[in-house]
Amino acid sequence: SYELTQPPSVSVSPGQTARITCSGDALPKQYAYWYLQRAGQAPVLLMSRDSQRPAGIPDRFSGSSSGTTVTLTISGVQAEDEGDYYCQSADSSGLHHVFGSGTKVTVL
Amino acid sequence: EVQVLESGGDLVQPGGSLRLSCAVSGFSLTTSYMNWVRQAPGKGLEWVSVIYSGGSTVYADGVKGRFTLSRDIAENTVYLQMNSLRAEDTAVYYCARAPYNDSSAFYQWGQGTRVTVSS
Numbered sequence: 001s002y003e004l005t006q007p008p009s010v011s012v013s014p015g016q017t018a019r020i021t022c023s024g025d026a027l028p029k030q031y032a033y034w035y036l037q038r039a040g041q042a043p044v045l046l047m048s049r050d051s052q053r054p055a056g057i058p059d060r061f062s063g064s065s066s067g068t069t070v071t072l073t074i075s076g077v078q079a080e081d082e083g084d085y086y087c088q089s090a091d092s093s094g095l096h097h098v099f100g101s102g103t104k105v106t107v108l
Numbered sequence: 109e110v111q112v113l114e115s116g117g118d119l120v121q122p123g124g125s126l127r128l129s130c131a132v133s134g135f136s137l138t139t140s141y142m143n144w145v146r147q148a149p150g151k152g153l154e155w156v157s158v159i160y161s162g163g164s165t166v167y168a169d170g171v172k173g174r175f176t177l178s179r180d181i182a183e184n185t186v187y188l189q190m191n192s193l194r195a196e197d198t199a200v201y202y203c204a205r206a207p208y209n210d211s212s213a214f215y216q217w218g219q220g221t222r223v224t225v226s227s
Contacts, residue, residue, distance in 0.1 A: 037153075042219055045214055049213070097212060099154065099155060
């Protein structure tokens with residue numbers, strides 16, 4: 001089955017930049033989406049179609065894509081950005097959604 | 109205001125059945141793709157199933173043949189019928205909405221309903 005690979009954890013100091021990668025063979029053909037899940041809460045959509053921010057998402061969040069890897073960048077990290085980040089995409093058929101294994105972001 | 113509210117989670121024995129409900133408001137099921145995503149204790153997100161705006165469904169391999177997704181447009185409710193439940197189906201089940209023009213973007217999520225499969 002199709003898999004998306006993320007680093008397990010990223011640590012960053014407040015005000016610094018955090019980058020979270022997500023790799024998958026179908027990413028050149030399928031869009032990627034990013035979600036933040038804070039402890040005990042439902043996920044929130046952060047990024048759509050690789051690099052489009054939904055309304056209400058701060059502009060310190062940005063997304064990019066290059067080949068089989070997509071990247072979520074958080075510029076000027078704040079304490080409230082701590083949580084689990086998941087990428088999501090579809091397999092090559094486009095029918096089945098897949099989530100990455102998640103990256104825990106810790107703000108030092 | 110767009111709202112998604114799951115219900116129906118419970119403790120059930122292995123091999124048993126359970127039906128989850130997802131009541132929505134603020135939008136139409138006929139212009140949205142409704143998904144179920146689950147999260148086992150301490151684990152990541154796992155996509156389960158989707159019902160398209162036209163009513164057709166797709167399932168993850170791990171639940172295909174055991175889970176059935178349906179909807180009642182008049183009641184603005186989506187149902188996930190889960191049969192032959194296994195211990196590995198234990199999870200919080202989220203209902204998530206994607207708009208028809210960006211069918212992979214799960215914009216709205218409910219708060220989840222907990223399913224525990226155990227004897």
